[in-house]
Amino acid sequence: MPKITYQGKEYSTEPDETVLKALRRNGVLVPYSCGAGSCHTCMLHCQKGSVTERSQKDLKPALKSLNYFLACQCTPESDISVALPDDEDVYVSARCVKKEQLSPTVWRFSLETAVPVFYHAGQFVNLKNEAGWIRSYSIASLPAEDSLIELQVRRMPDGQMSHWMIDDFDIGMHIDLEGPNGHCIYTDGRPDMPILMVATGTGLAPLIGILRDALHQKHTGPIYLYHGARTSDEIYLHDDLVAIAKQNDNVHYAGCVSGDDVPEGMQAGRSSDIAMQEHPDLKGFRLFLCGAPPMVRAMRKNAFLAGASMPDISADAFTTPEHLP
């Protein structure tokens, strides 16, 4: 019978026994609720070995490709090693290689890790400095094309970590990095699907990574990217994105300014409002929403009501107090 490894210990399974039953029979109290594959409470991450198709049937494509599965639906066919989704916090050392200012408040950091970190564009990492402050930052780079991990950090009046990063964390210095985390990523398999991306502030960081990933994987369907900020000088990387849209017929980009004084080449209004006005019917769309939690919440609901299927909506709400309006 296959064996299950969990937190370094090996557990036996019985014939036709699910991972959930085997672990609980052995006194390992992983969380669960419905036991029928509906509630997803018992979702685990398979770190080694393979899980059954049935145990991933209902999961988002992103979770599938990251090897998550439902413990109550999986009768293992070979040895597997599993972990709780939030159990995996191992820090590696990362060195700052490049640091540059992108807008009045946003800086770009390029980090090199001591050991390779395997990530998908759009995931996030946790940084811990010497004072022990921990903050999450989305990854803007694409592992297939970039050797460094790129993060974009926005200076926020109340964000002590953002001040420290921008004022004190310089080229050559080291910081602890944990991750990757999150499942806001591009998944292949449906290359002609239309994609709608909406960001506010540094919510742009993961979306740039996902956009480049989609292009790298030869996505053929239209990709619409809306980036919003209050003032036009915070629509950073605008020229780069205009250039990407020019080079790729299927990419459409709009910088959206919600305040007064909208320069030529940008649109007036909030990114989520403009996106919904231009795409009132989202049936069959894949969505990526990143940035301020109120925008992400409202946009998720509006997108769902406009016909998008819930599993096709990926969102990353930046829940630090510094991102509140």
Added chain:
Amino acid sequence: MSTLFEKIGGEGAVDASVDIFYRKVLSDDSISHFFETTDMEAQHAKQKAFLTMAFGGPNNYSGTDMRTAHAPLVAKGLNESHFNAVAGHLQSTLEELDVPAELIAEVMAIAGSTKEDVLGL
């Protein structure tokens, strides 16, 4: 003899219904506030679990579970009119998907059987 869950189309039927049903519920101003949370994905999963149960599918939910889960909503004023509104959306979802009337009746009977637990009566 096949079960109601098999006759109605099993998990495929749940998948086909859940978005339509949840959209109806969220668009109904008389009840949407009971369904709006910060975690729409979790709420969507709950609707799926509910439909699986109403379709006679595999589930481990007991009357006590239903009672406990809905108690906070009852405290916020959940009453029979809200229950009936949700039931109406369930019925129209199934009608939209051309489910035969006799199967809809069976589903509505299962949904109706949860009323006392849901409303804490």
